[in-house]
Amino acid sequence: MMNKLILSCLLIQLIFTNCNQAQNSQNLSGPQDWPQFLGPERNGTSPETGILRSWPETGPEVLWNTPVGIGYGGPVIGKGKVYLLDRNGEAGDIMRCFDLTDGKELWQFSYDAPGSVMFPGSRSVPTLDGNYVYSCGGFGDLYCFDINTHQPVWHINIWTGFGGDSGNAEAAGTNGGPAGSGGKGNFPIWAISQCPLVYGELLIVASQAPEAGVVAFNKLTGDLVWKTPNLGNETYVSPAICKIDGHDHVVMVTSSTNPIGRPELPKTPGNITGIDPLSGKILWNFSGWECHISVASAVDAGHNKILVVGGYEYGALMIQVEKQADGSFAAKELFKTVEFGDQTKPPILHNGHFYAQYGTNNRRDGLVCMSMDGQVMWKTKRDPDFNKGSMILVDGVILATDGAKKLYVIEPDPAGFKALASAEVLTAPPAGEGISGRFGTMNWAPLALSGGKLLIRDQSRMLCLKVAE
Secondary structure (H helix, E strand, O other): OHHHHHHHHHHHHHHHHHHHHHHHHHHHHOOOOEOOOOOOOOOOEEOOOOEOOOOOOOOOEEEEEEEOOOEOOOOEEEOOEEEEEEEEOOOEEEEEEEEOOOOOEEEEEEEEOOOOOOOOOEOOOOEEEOOEEEEEOOOOEEEEEEOOOOOEEEEEEOOHHHOOOOOOOOOOOOOOOOOOOOOOOOOOOOOOOOOOEEEOOEEEEEOOOOOOOEEEEEOOOOOEEEEOOOOOOOOOOOOEEEEEOOEEEEEEEOOOOOOOOOOOOOOOOEEEEEEOOOOOOEEEEEEEEOEOOOOOOOEEEEOOEEEEEOOOEOOEEEEEEEEOOOOOEEEEEEEEEOOOOOOOOOOEEEOOEEEEEEEOOOOEEEEEEEEOOOOEEEEOOEOOEOOOOOEEEEOOEEEEEOOOOEEEEEOOOOOOOOEEEEEEOOOOOOOOOOOHHHHOOOOOOOOEEEOOEEEEEOOOEEEEEEOEO
């Protein structure tokens, strides 16, 4: 009887311990965390609920704000902490960590990365995984930081490490090209804009240097696991994961030749390339993407379809990837259109329709809705204007910045644009100061959401807004 009692107690203790471990694991992984570019699933969606549909005239409550340097890099959130790769003028990059509750800076790590390009400042979004945060600076410095020791674990330059000329040796426009043509040689005109992707034990980024296209490292050691050949012209796209026949493919988009920034190069089309995430084997390639400044990642449209968007020169392309009888893959065009696109972010997909902000140097179509077969349902144009802002699909609504000062709550509906609430929450640089005089406010950074707290930034501050009940 005593043995049975002891066994029962041990069993209860074991169940209790396992439940606690499962709960702790859930808390650590954080289903409401925002651990990478575009959120938990890297597609701009959040599983959270309770989002407010209306605000006071002053907008949602500002819980805190903190100064940041100029730029376009967005934050990530994990375990109640916020991580942002900031930049110190032309001197270097700064990994910064803040408390999500009050915005207090907890630690930072700076490293030298001198250089200057047109549209200066930060570029990318870090990636959180376990006890590590990964980031890639505008001059190619890929770092793994331990979030407990606040120190680097490993570092490699994804540009110079694979045959690229240093972009920090000269100021922008001094290599004989137009202003903003990068540092010297083959360095990307607008610097490197990589948001790292964790896949199992790998950290995957697009080097796009002369000797490498997409590259995978052991995420704990930084050892090179695989690399593809260079995939084409310079691009500002981060890798995406798309399902093809139920299997993950890394999908990478490269630009067509930039006729203004790289007039000396032969004119070649851009590519959409499918890669085995474990081996780096190129599985398929579609050549014919005519966008000479590609920034937005590929979008998994389901059923082996992939949507790619841009702003220069046609806006959207849908392709179908098919498995052949011999086991290989082939990609074909389903449609392309100039009536839908997004210059800097991938569209949001909701109930069979895509939503994107289609503002470029030549078009101001605002927020645009398009069906799965390429039919444009509506455009806001400049009423209201949306231009390079950021969007999150959450709890049946879209939270969207307009690229300038406003934040919106929008009900996604193919029948028409439906704004539920809006407020000015961001500031603009002084009129005419720097390149803002030509390109406006440039509040283009990706958003982050966790626990009903929305992180949003302009060119001088990062704010935390209460957007849920």
